[in-house]
Amino acid sequence: QLQLQESGPGLVKPSETLSLTCTVSGYSISSGYYWGWIRQPPGKGLEWIGSMYRSETTYYNPSLKSRVTISADTFKNQFSLNLSSVTAADTAVYYCVRPYGDYGIDPWGQGTLVIVSS
Amino acid sequence: DIQMTQSPSTLSASVGDTVTITCRASQSISNNLAWYQQKPGKAPKVLIYKASNLESGVPSRFSGSRSGTEFTLTINSLQPDDFATYYCQQYNTYLFTFGPGTRVDIK
Numbered sequence: 301q302l303q304l305q306e307s308g309p310g311l312v313k314p315s316e317t318l319s320l321t322c323t324v325s326g327y328s329i330s331s332g333y334y335w336g337w338i339r340q341p342p343g344k345g346l347e348w349i350g351s352m353y354r355s356e357t358t359y360y361n362p363s364l365k366s367r368v369t370i371s372a373d374t375f376k377n378q379f380s381l382n383l384s385s386v387t388a389a390d391t392a393v394y395y396c397v398r399p400y401g402d403y404g405i406d407p408w409g410q411g412t413l414v415i416v417s418s
Numbered sequence: 419d420i421q422m423t424q425s426p427s428t429l430s431a432s433v434g435d436t437v438t439i440t441c442r443a444s445q446s447i448s449n450n451l452a453w454y455q456q457k458p459g460k461a462p463k464v465l466i467y468k469a470s471n472l473e474s475g476v477p478s479r480f481s482g483s484r485s486g487t488e489f490t491l492t493i494n495s496l497q498p499d500d501f502a503t504y505y506c507q508q509y510n511t512y513l514f515t516f517g518p519g520t521r522v523d524i525k
Contacts, residue, residue, distance in 0.1 A: 334512075345505065345516060345517075345518045345519045346454075346462065346505055346507075346516040346519075347516070348513075348514040348515065348516065351512060351514075359512040359513060361513070362419065362513070395461055399509065399514070402450075402467060402468050403452075403464070403467045403468075403473075404452030404454070404464040404467040404473075404507065404509065405452065405454075405462075405464065405507065405509075405514075406464045406473075408461035408462060408463075409461065410461060411461055
């Protein structure tokens with residue numbers, strides 16, 4: 301069964317880079333599928349950050365594109381999110397996900413809260 | 419970018435009611451739309467994909483439909499477990515966008 305698990309610091313200082321990793325179990329990310337990140341500020345809605353296919357192709361939310369990088373480590377079966385120059389507005393629960401074509405986004409990781417504060 | 423709107427933003431209902439949530443896309447997205455249910459502290463869960471296809475394991479009281487760029491999620495005979503927030507999401511392009519959400523709470 302495919303499962304995703306986020307990991308990374310829960311606290312990041314303003315202007316620094318937020319870095320999260322998603323560990324995938326039950327499937328080799330080098331075999332295919334898109335993989336991505338979505339975030340949700342406390343008490344607010346869902347915002348798609350971006351998606352990646354085998355590190356060959358990436359799609360980013362235009363509003364975040366200048367600060368976002370999504371990449372893969374196929375040896376570790378992980379993919380990562382880097383978000384630079386963070387501010388308090390980047391405080392959110394970050395989910396790693398698999399965009400599953402016609403079937404929507406499934407599964408989702410459990411989410412990890414990242415707070416941007418000095 | 420494709421913008422998604424949802425109405426209402428909040429809906430108060432009772433167990434046994436039938437509720438309807440509407441989602442509109444700013445341009446044609448064919449039937450490339452999914453509905454999600456989210457409970458506090460949990461990740462969203464897909465209910466409906468391709469506008470009207472019920473995800474495996476989701477109760478049949480949930481249904482989805484499409485008319486042009488307007489999409490509807492209907493919950494028949496609302497159950498206590500259904501009080502949650504619901505989001506629509508378009509995937510017609512790889513630049514995914516979500517609706518702002520509809521919270522269904524107890525009247």
